[in-house]
Amino acid sequence: RGNGQHYPEPVNNRPNDHQYPEHDDRHDQNTGKFRRDRNKPAEPEDYTNTPEYQQWVTLSKKIKDWNSERKEIFHMSFPDKYMEFFGVVQVFLQEPDNKYSSKCLRISSVTDCYELKCILKEKFSLHRDLNPHRLNVYEVHLGQPERLLGPDLFPLQLQLEWGSTNSDGRFVLKIHSDVPISQDVFGDVATFRKANSNVLQLQRHRQAILDQKLKGFFKDQSSPTGGPLRVHADSINSNQPYKTLLVSNTDNAWFVLKEMLEKYDIRGCGPEEFALFQITVRGDTGKADEHLLSNSDCPMSILKKRDEDTSITFEMRRRPLNAFPDIPDEYDQDLMQSRNDGTLSRSDRQTTPRTCRTYWR
Numbered sequence: 001r002g003n004g005q006h007y008p009e010p011v012n013n014r015p016n017d018h019q020y021p022e023h024d025d026r027h028d029q030n031t032g033k034f035r036r037d038r039n040k041p042a043e044p045e046d047y048t049n050t051p052e053y054q055q056w057v058t059l060s061k062k063i064k065d066w067n068s069e070r071k072e073i074f075h076m077s078f079p080d081k082y083m084e085f086f087g088v089v090q091v092f093l094q095e096p097d098n099k100y101s102s103k104c105l106r107i108s109s110v111t112d113c114y115e116l117k118c119i120l121k122e123k124f125s126l127h128r129d130l131n132p133h134r135l136n137v138y139e140v141h142l143g144q145p146e147r148l149l150g151p152d153l154f155p156l157q158l159q160l161e162w163g164s165t166n167s168d169g170r171f172v173l174k175i176h177s178d179v180p181i182s183q184d185v186f187g188d189v190a191t192f193r194k195a196n197s198n199v200l201q202l203q204r205h206r207q208a209i210l211d212q213k214l215k216g217f218f219k220d221q222s223s224p225t226g227g228p229l230r231v232h233a234d235s236i237n238s239n240q241p242y243k244t245l246l247v248s249n250t251d252n253a254w255f256v257l258k259e260m261l262e263k264y265d266i267r268g269c270g271p272e273e274f275a276l277f278q279i280t281v282r283g284d285t286g287k288a289d290e291h292l293l294s295n296s297d298c299p300m301s302i303l304k305k306r307d308e309d310t311s312i313t314f315e316m317r318r319r320p321l322n323a324f325p326d327i328p329d330e331y332d333q334d335l336m337q338s339r340n341d342g343t344l345s346r347s348d349r350q351t352t353p354r355t356c357r358t359y360w361r
Helices: 051-069 113-123 155-165 197-217 253-263 299-304 329-341 346-350 353-360
Strands: 086-094 100-108 136-140 170-174 226-232 242-248 274-282 288-292 310-318
Touching (some): 100 155, 113 136, 197 242
Parallel strands (some): 226 310
Antiparallel strands (some): 274 310
C-alpha cells in the first residue's frame, strides 16, 4: 500500500449458514443431517482398548504382585500416565577386605545406572575426585555369574523383573572390577521378602489353641461338647461369605459375634451393632423362617437339637434399628475390669454399655 496502489478489502462471499445449510460444515451431504455442534464439548474417548492402557495394566499387575510379597520399605508406587513409578533399591558396596556395606535409595524407574553411580558416590562418601565411570554396578543372582550393567540400563525396572522369575538378586557396586563378588552378599536371603517367622509363629499358636479346644470338645466321644459352626456374613463381606468357628455348646450368640468381628478384622464397632439370625428350612414344607437370636442363645446347642429333616443356618447381619441389643452381664464385668486395669480398648471406649443402651432406647 505504500506505493499508492489500492488493494480492495477481502469480501466474504460465503452465504449464511442458516439460509443455505448445504454450505455449512456441520451439514452432511450424504445423510442430510447436521453434525455435532462445534461449541459442544467432545465426548470422552475410551482408552481401555488402547495399547498404552493395556501396557499400564500389565505394569500395575507386576507391581501389585511385587508389593504383596515384599517388605513395606521395598514397595513400589503404581505407574502414572507416563509409565513412571518409584521404588527402593538396595545397593551393596564391595570393600577392599571383601566385606559389604549397603545403602537403600528411592529412585525412579527412569533413573539409569550412571545417575545411580553418581548418587552412590555421595552416599558411600567415596573420594570426590573419583570418576563415576570407574564405578561398576553388577547384578548378581545366587548360583549365577555376575552381570555388568551398562550405563543406559534402569535398575528399578530390572528389580521389578525379579518378581516374575521369583529369584531376588543383588546390586553390587565395585571400584576394582578384578575382585570377584563373594556369596557373602547373600547373607540375608530374605532381605526383600516379608519375614514369615512371625506369621508362622502366629499360625502355630492358633493351631495349638484349636487343638486344645478340639481335645476338650471330644473328651467324651458319645456326646461331644462342641464343634465347628459355620456362620454366613454375605452382607458384611461378599468376598468371604462365611467363616467357620470352633464353639462349645455353652457359647452364646454374643461370643459368636465377637469371634466373627475378630475373624473379619472389623474395628471401631462392637458386637452390639450386629445380630445373629437363625434361618430354618423344614424338609416337609421347604419354607424358610428367619429368627433373630438373643445374645444369650447358644447356636451350637440349637444346631444339635434340630430334627433330621430340618436345615438350620446362621447369618450375621447389621442389627435392625428396632431391635434392642440385650448386652450380657459378663460384658459389663469385663468392661469394668478393663477400666480398672487400664487395658480398655479404643473400640470399647466408643461402645460402652451405657452408651449403647441409651442409643438403642
